[in-house]
Amino acid sequence: MPRRQQTSNIETVLRQAGLDFCESRDLLVHVLRKPLSFLIAYPDTILTPVQLQKFRGLVVKRRHGVPFAYLTGHQGFYGLDFMVTKDVLIPRPETEQLIDWVLAHTDRKAPSIIIDVGTGSGCIAVTLAKYLPTAKIIASDVSEKALEVARKNTRTHKVSTRIQFRHGSLLSVLKPNELPDLVVANLPYLAKPQLKNVPHEPKLALHGGTRGLELVEKIVAQVAERNIPKAILEIDPAQERWLTGIGDRLTGYHYEFLSDLAGRTRFFVLKNR
Numbered sequence: 001m002p003r004r005q006q007t008s009n010i011e012t013v014l015r016q017a018g019l020d021f022c023e024s025r026d027l028l029v030h031v032l033r034k035p036l037s038f039l040i041a042y043p044d045t046i047l048t049p050v051q052l053q054k055f056r057g058l059v060v061k062r063r064h065g066v067p068f069a070y071l072t073g074h075q076g077f078y079g080l081d082f083m084v085t086k087d088v089l090i091p092r093p094e095t096e097q098l099i100d101w102v103l104a105h106t107d108r109k110a111p112s113i114i115i116d117v118g119t120g121s122g123c124i125a126v127t128l129a130k131y132l133p134t135a136k137i138i139a140s141d142v143s144e145k146a147l148e149v150a151r152k153n154t155r156t157h158k159v160s161t162r163i164q165f166r167h168g169s170l171l172s173v174l175k176p177n178e179l180p181d182l183v184v185a186n187l188p189y190l191a192k193p194q195l196k197n198v199p200h201e202p203k204l205a206l207h208g209g210t211r212g213l214e215l216v217e218k219i220v221a222q223v224a225e226r227n228i229p230k231a232i233l234e235i236d237p238a239q240e241r242w243l244t245g246i247g248d249r250l251t252g253y254h255y256e257f258l259s260d261l262a263g264r265t266r267f268f269v270l271k272n273r
């Protein structure tokens, strides 16, 4: 076999990538648009120059820390595949527990209105629409670009007729007399010093003001003002103390904290009495 061919077959390219083997393999699956079984069955297949250049470009970006999901444009969430771009947060596994809680606390047969505030990729709204066939979902965001991605995911999962998109901040997107049964939100909740840990994702999706609590605090007040029966908000574990103070001062609501699978406080739940 000529030398160029030896260095550009699947097996050699994977060995030389210098990434975690599974990541290299999954990037190559993405570049070749072939199933993993093809890579295993035909390791001698020669990559075309275009494929080789694309793969090497992705490897370099991955080495520089670009999240895997941004390189492939996809992320799994609650068993569904979501398109992601650099304009949206990559859905996180801990947010899947928010879905578990909603499914456990919603009657799947009764019609309900749920608002997903800060929908991003639409992962929460679309998943709830899939699993709650009688629910009507309102999905909002301040980012038009995020709403575009969410709309695409809604079409992919064929739930467009049950999700209404609105552009705007927090609960200001609701009409004066509109009363949802439930507010779900994974709003930006990081304080400025924490942002350096997530350099590739949009600041608009992460930064929640000085203590990270600005938006969470505002939405709690809006939930209470509108007398919305229930809300579940994803939070940073360090915010429990502040939110306890806020919860204690709220009249007409019970509040509780729920932990994620790592045992860290992750959700603030409000229910009116």
Ligand SMILES: C[S@@+](CC[C@H](N)C(=O)[O-])C[C@H]1O[C@@H](n2cnc3c(N)ncnc32)[C@H](O)[C@@H]1O
Pocket (backbone or CB within 6 Å): 088, 089, 090, 091, 092, 095, 117, 118, 119, 120, 121, 122, 123, 124, 140, 141, 142, 143, 146, 168, 169, 170, 186, 187, 188, 189, 204, 205, 206, 215
């Ligand atoms: C942490 S991301 C969550 C995205 C998605 N819900 C998820 O769980 O993966 C927060 C989202 O809130 C949006 N956002 C930021 N400020 C907002 C505001 N004042 N009102 C509504 N959405 C806001 C951001 O654009 C971003 O898409």
